[in-house]
Amino acid sequence: xxxxxxxxxxxxxxxxxxxxxYDVARHAGVSQSAVSRCFKPGASxxxxxxxxxxxxxxxxxxxxxxxxxxxxxGRSNLVAIMISNLTNLYYPEVLAELTQRFSEHGVRVLLFxxxxxxxxNETLQQIWPYRVDGVIAxxxxxxxxxxxxxxxxxxxxxxxxxxxxxxxxxxxxxQEDGARQLVDGLFKAGHRRFAIIAxxxxxxxxxxxxxxxxxxxxxxxxxxxxxxxxxxxYESGFALAEELMKHKKKRPDAVICANDVMAxxxxxxxxxxxxxxxxxxISVVGFDGVGPSHWKSYNLTTIRQxxxxxxxxxxxxxxxxxxxxxxxxxxxxxxxxFQAGGSAQFETGN
Numbered sequence: 001x002x003x004x005x006x007x008x009x010x011x012x013x014x015x016x017x018x019x020x021x022y023d024v025a026r027h028a029g030v031s032q033s034a035v036s037r038c039f040k041p042g043a044s045x046x047x048x049x050x051x052x053x054x055x056x057x058x059x060x061x062x063x064x065x066x067x068x069x070x071x072x073x074g075r076s077n078l079v080a081i082m083i084s085n086l087t088n089l090y091y092p093e094v095l096a097e098l099t100q101r102f103s104e105h106g107v108r109v110l111l112f113x114x115x116x117x118x119x120x121n122e123t124l125q126q127i128w129p130y131r132v133d134g135v136i137a138x139x140x141x142x143x144x145x146x147x148x149x150x151x152x153x154x155x156x157x158x159x160x161x162x163x164x165x166x167x168x169x170x171x172x173x174x175q176e177d178g179a180r181q182l183v184d185g186l187f188k189a190g191h192r193r194f195a196i197i198a199x200x201x202x203x204x205x206x207x208x209x210x211x212x213x214x215x216x217x218x219x220x221x222x223x224x225x226x227x228x229x230x231x232x233x234y235e236s237g238f239a240l241a242e243e244l245m246k247h248k249k250k251r252p253d254a255v256i257c258a259n260d261v262m263a264x265x266x267x268x269x270x271x272x273x274x275x276x277x278x279x280x281x282i283s284v285v286g287f288d289g290v291g292p293s294h295w296k297s298y299n300l301t302t303i304r305q306x307x308x309x310x311x312x313x314x315x316x317x318x319x320x321x322x323x324x325x326x327x328x329x330x331x332x333x334x335x336x337x338f339q340a341g342g343s344a345q346f347e348t349g350n
Contacts, residue, residue, distance in 0.1 A: 019062040020062075021035045021039075027060055028052050040106065075133050076130065077106060077107050078109075078131075079102060079108075079109055079110070079133055079134045079135065079136065080127045080134075080135045081095065081098060081109055081136050082114065082123060082139045083111065083112070083114065083138045084138065091138070093290075094310075097307055098311050098314070098315060101312060102315055105315070107319075110127075110132065112126060120139060120140070120141055120145055124148060128152070133154075133155070134154060134157070134321060135154060135155070135318075136157050136158075136159050136314055136315075136318060137157070137159065137161075138159040138160060140203075140204055141163065143165075143166050146163060146168055155318055155321035156168060157317050158171070158172075159171055159311075160173055160310070169321065169330050169331065171310050171313045171334070172331070172334070173306070173336050174333050175208040175287075175336075176211075177335060178212075178303035178335075179210075179287070180216045183213050183216040183217055183256065184220075185338075186256070186344060187222065188346075188347035188348075189283070189346050193223055193250070193252045194222055194223070194225040194254050195226050195254070196228070196256050197230050197236075197241070197258060197266060198230065198258050199229070199231070199232055199258040199259065200230070200231050203232070206259075209258050209287055210258060213225075213256050225256075226250070226252070228240040233262070233265070234261050234262070234264060234265040236262060237264065237265025237266045237269070238265035238266065238268055241265065241267075241270055245273075253282060253283065255284045255285070257286045257287070258287060259288050259290075260287065260288045260302055263286030263300055263302070263343070264286070264298050264300065278342070279345045283343065283345050284300070284301075285300070285344050285346075286300050286302040286303075287336075289302055289303065289304025289305060289336075289337070298341075299343060300341045301343045302341065303339065305336055306336070313332050317330055317332070
C-alpha cells in the first residue's frame with residue numbers, strides 16, 4: 001500500500017506533482033510510447049496491453065494532459081463548426097451527428113454561431129486563436145475568407161453548401177433535384193397554381209431551392225408563381241401564408257416552402273385562420289425532413305436530407321485533410337430522400 005502511494009504522488013521539495021505517462025509506464029512495466037498509444041483513439045494496441053496500462057493508470061490516478069499532448073503532436077484536437085442563425089430544426093440533428101463522429105476520433109468540437117452570413121469575418125477572428133485543426137462551415141464564406149484558410153493551412157469543408165468557382169471541399173444535398181421532385185409530383189397530381197415561400201436571399205441553399213422550383217414550374221407550363229421570402233421560421237411561414245390568402249382570385253392550390261418549419265407554419269395558418277385542410281383544400285410541401293414533419297398533426301410531404309451519410313462524409317473528409325495535408329479537394333453530393341406525407345396531393349413515378 002505504501003509503495004502504491006509513493007507511485008501515485010511524485011514529490012519534489014514538498015510540491016505535489018501530477019502523475020505523468022512515464023510514471024504509468026514504470027508502474028505497468030511498459031514503454032511510454034505504449035502508454036501514449038493506449039490513450040490515442042484508433043491506435044493499434046492489444047487488449048492485454050491496454051488493460052494493463054489502464055489498470056496502472058487507474059491505480060495512480062493518471063489523466064492524460066490534452067494540452068501537453070497537443071504541444072507534442074502539433075495538433076489541438078479541436079475542430080470548429082461555423083453555423084448561421086439562418087437555421088431551423090434540422091441543424092441540431094446535424095450538430096449532434098458531427099459531435100459524435102468527431103468524438104470517435106478523439107476530437108472535440110467548438111461551435112461558432114453567426115447572427116448572419118455578414119458576420120463571418122468577426123467569427124473567423126474568434127476561431128483563429130484556438131489553433132483549430134480544421135473547420136466545417138455550414139455558413140456562406142467569400143473567396144477572400146476561404147483564402148484565409150489556405151494562408152493558415154487550416155483544412156475547410158463546406159457542409160450543405162459550396163463555393164462556385166473555388167476549389168473547396170464540400171458535402172451537399174442536391175437542392176435542385178429535390179425541388180424539382182416536389183414540383184413534378186404536385187404537377188402530376190393536377191396542381192397548376194403554385195406559390196413559393198422562399199428562404200432569405202442571403203441563404204445560398206434557399207436560393208438554389210427557389211430557383212430550381214421556379215425553373216421547373218416554367219418548364220411545365222404552369223402559371224408564374226407568387227414568390228414570398230421568409231426567414232426559415234415558423235412565424236414567417238404562418239405570416240406569408242396569410243399574405244397568400246389575400247389574393248382571392250390567384251390563391252394557389254399548392255405551396256412549396258423552402259424548409260419544413262415554414263411549411264408547418266403555413267399549414268397552421270391555412271387550417272386555423274381559414275379552415276383549409278391539407279391536402280383536400282390546399283397542398284403544402286417542405287424540405288429537410290425535420291422531426292416535427294413526421295408528427296401526425298402535420299405529416300408533411302417533404303424531401304429529407306440524408307444527415308447521417310452527409311455528416312459521416314464531412315467528418316471523414318476533414319480528418320483525412322488533417323492527417324494528410326495537401327490532399328486534393330473533394331465534392332460529394334447526396335440525393336435527398338422523398339418523404340411521402342399527407343399534406344399534399346402528390347404523385348410519384350412516370
